[in-house]
Amino acid sequence: MPEGHTIHRLAADLRKDFVGQPVTANSPQGRFSESAAIFDGELMLKSEAWGKHLFCHWESGNILHIHLGLIGKFRKVDEETPPRDTIRLRLVNKSAMWDLTGPQTCALIVQEDLETVISNLGPDPLRIGLRGLGKFKRGLASSKKPIGAALLDQSLLAGIGNVYRAELLFLCGIHPETPCNRINEDDAEALWDWTVKLLRRGKRLNRIVTIQEEDKENISSKSKKRNNSLYAYKRAGLDCRRCPSEIVISKLAGRSIWHCPNCQGKND
DNA sequence: TACATATGATCAT
DNA sequence: TGATCCTATGTAA
Structure with missing residues (x-):
């Protein structure tokens, strides 16, 4: 998840439910009891997200x-x-x-x-939007890491994880091993645009959906039941949605990654 | 019941 | 690179 x-969706949902009236806080598990007691009963003034970090501000x-x-x-x-003993924190009003x-x-x-x-965080596409492109491009230019590793680096850009990295590289037709500093202007811009677009869509739907309208018709009725929202992630051995090749799995930055060997041109 | 796995990140080696 | 932390879920035994 x-x-x-x-x-960002969480921050918005918590804001709706809690900002404005006093909130009871406790830790059924016990591990956060002392801290919870400190803001128990206070007003939540603000709830915001930076990348994958959530911050709730109290009176x-x-x-x-x-x-x-x-x-x-x-x-x-x-x-x-x-109140099971795995619940670190419970907020109630x-x-x-x-x-x-x-x-x-x-x-x-x-x-x-x-x-x-x-x-310590790079630009957050959901906070800065398309204006973050410059910072992102400078980050790319100063790194020789494979782009597939860099996209998980929260100090380059904040908020991308293992699903989005595979999907973004697919949509931009970039091979995961391509060194950052060899990504050209157009590809860098496309990467940032897609990142902003997909994260916004994900926040709105509260789940990751990357599939584009024009590819929906290519999804065979056989596989119509499930797994229809993504191009690459966890699709090893299945047909690419845009060509006859099979999606392949590999390892990059310690995590599994999937890509289409045909649509995502090999780097040299 | 046990084990593998998960959309993450850190710390040790 | 590998071990580790945290919890829940699905599959195998």
Whole structure:
């Protein structure tokens, strides 16, 4: 679940449910009890996302910093949901209840700490939009890493994860091993444009959908049931949606990556 | 019941 | 590069 679109959507949903009326906070699991007690009963003033980081600001000036990591979830639950001991944090008010489980980070910090966190992040496409292109291009130009590794580097751009990196490279026709500094102007611009577009779509739909209208008709009725929203991610051995080749899987920056050997030209 | 896996990141070697 | 942390889910045994 958690790439940048998820976190921005979360920030917006939490804002809707909690900003404006006092929030009860506790830690059924116990591991966050002391900190939760500090802002328990306060007003949430603001809820925002930077890349994959979520920040909820409280009256006292304290800030709840959450990073979901690989397996974390922060979800709205029914008021009868039992307080299981995997729930790190539970937020409640009159109209809503949310449970946080398995976060990589859940900490109470102050503004200065927040600034340190975001100073280590590259441009966030969902905050800066198309205006972030310049920064992104400079980041690419100064790196020799394979683009497939760079896209996961949150200090180059903030919010992309393993699904989007495979899909972005497919849509731009770029081989994952291409060194960043060999990506030309047009490709860099296309990468940034698609990133902004796809993250916005993901936030709106609350899930990752990269498939384009013109490719929908090429999806055989056989596979119509599932897995129809992506081009490359987890599609090893299946037909490319745009040519007769098969999608191949490889490893890059310690994670699996998928690409079409025909549509995503080999780098030399 | 056990194990593999997951849209992440850090720390040790 | 590999081990590690956190939790839930699906599949194998």
